[in-house]
Structure formats: structure tokens, C-alpha cells
Amino acid sequence: xxxxxxxxxxxxxxxxxxxxxxxxxxxxxxxxxxxxxxxxxxxxxxxxxxxxxxxxxxxxxxxxxxxxxxxxxxxxxxxxxxxxxxxxxxxxxxxxxxxxxxxxxxxxxxxxxxxx
Amino acid sequence: xxxxxxxxxxxxxxxxxxxxxxxxxxxxxxxxxxxxxxxxxxxxxxxxxxxxxxxxxxxxxxxxxxxxxxxxxxxxxxxxxxxxxxxxxxxxxxxxxxxxxxxxxxxxxxxxx
Numbered sequence: 001x002x003x004x005x006x007x008x009x010x011x012x013x014x015x016x017x018x019x020x021x022x023x024x025x026x027x028x029x030x031x032x033x034x035x036x037x038x039x040x041x042x043x044x045x046x047x048x049x050x051x052x053x054x055x056x057x058x059x060x061x062x063x064x065x066x067x068x069x070x071x072x073x074x075x076x077x078x079x080x081x082x083x084x085x086x087x088x089x090x091x092x093x094x095x096x097x098x099x100x101x102x103x104x105x106x107x108x109x110x111x112x113x114x115x116x
Numbered sequence: 117x118x119x120x121x122x123x124x125x126x127x128x129x130x131x132x133x134x135x136x137x138x139x140x141x142x143x144x145x146x147x148x149x150x151x152x153x154x155x156x157x158x159x160x161x162x163x164x165x166x167x168x169x170x171x172x173x174x175x176x177x178x179x180x181x182x183x184x185x186x187x188x189x190x191x192x193x194x195x196x197x198x199x200x201x202x203x204x205x206x207x208x209x210x211x212x213x214x215x216x217x218x219x220x221x222x223x224x225x226x227x228x229x
Contacts, residue, residue, distance in 0.1 A: 111158070
């Protein structure tokens, strides 16, 4: 069984603050993939990043960065110098490697509100 | 480039009525297709997925069914809606074998009254 926990239900920050969204996962698979998605008020899920279980390098993309630590089963997401447009629900998700298709297990999401 | 469409965007239906939600993908062949439901409270739940025409896997036994009559078409149906079927339904696609990224459609908001 797989599980993804996003303990922070809601986070509120002021613009330009840095914010970290936590994600902790549980899986018995040795090969798996982790994802982050953004869901703005419009509802559509927007893909942000994918990581496989063998790649523990941190990644930075503009103001976004991700910290994958296999030892603690965590895949945290940091937004630097947050902006109002970052306000959304953010989901962490997990899937094992499979030969066909993929079945994502999502966390419950973190509602991020960035106030001007 | 690939695009994914869902319709209708919004639907209000009475309890006991049938349901048909449609999802189509353009710009790719033989995609893997998925239906998710997002109830109030934000969590997403995988309902069905399909790796090919006529191949449907159900993740959660319930009042819903899915069909894939064409390569890039995925339909979610119900014969009789329940109040608990209300939610936000999202279709997604991925390509190839192995675990690849899923890309989501705009979703359908369903309210059952």
C-alpha cells in the first residue's frame, strides 16, 4: 500500500516570503516516482516536476526548488520569493514503476495563499 | 502538441438520472487514460484507467463505469446518480510504458441534487 501525507492543510504567507510545502510518503516499492502538481482556482492540475527514486539530486527551476530525501521519505517543495500568482492547492503524488499505465496516489493537498 | 478536452465543463443532475462525461485527447496515439474524482476537501481518487481500447481497470467499486470506444476517447458513465457522486471529475493521459507523467484536462464539475 502507498500513502502520501501533506500535513499542512493551509499555509498563508505574505508576498516575497519563502515557503516550503512538506510531503512525506510511504511505499514498499524500490522503484517509484514522485510528482508535484499545482491546482489553481480554475481547477486544472498543472504538472510541476517528476522525480524517480534513484535520483536524489535537488532541483531548482526559477523560484521553485525540490528537496528529495529518500532516507526520510520526503519530497519537499520550496517557493522562493512567493507571488500572489502562486496561490493554489499543491499536490504531492506517488506511483510505483509499472510496465503499463501508472496509478497516482495523491496527498490531500496544501492550500497556499499568498497575500499582497 | 497534445491537448486534452473534457465536457461538459459543469453539470447539474437530479439523483437517479444517468451520467455521461467525455474525455478526448489530441496529438498522440495509444495514450494511457485515467479518470479521477476530487470530492470536497481536495483529495484526488483514481477511479479508472485504460491502457488501450476496450481495456478498463477499476480502482474503486462504485456506482460508476468507464468505457474506451476509441483510442483517444474515454467515457465515464452512471446509470443512476447518487448524491455522493457530486464532485470534480478529472481526466488525464500519459504515453508509453512504464511510469510517465500524467497530464490533466480542465475537469467537469458535477452537482447531484
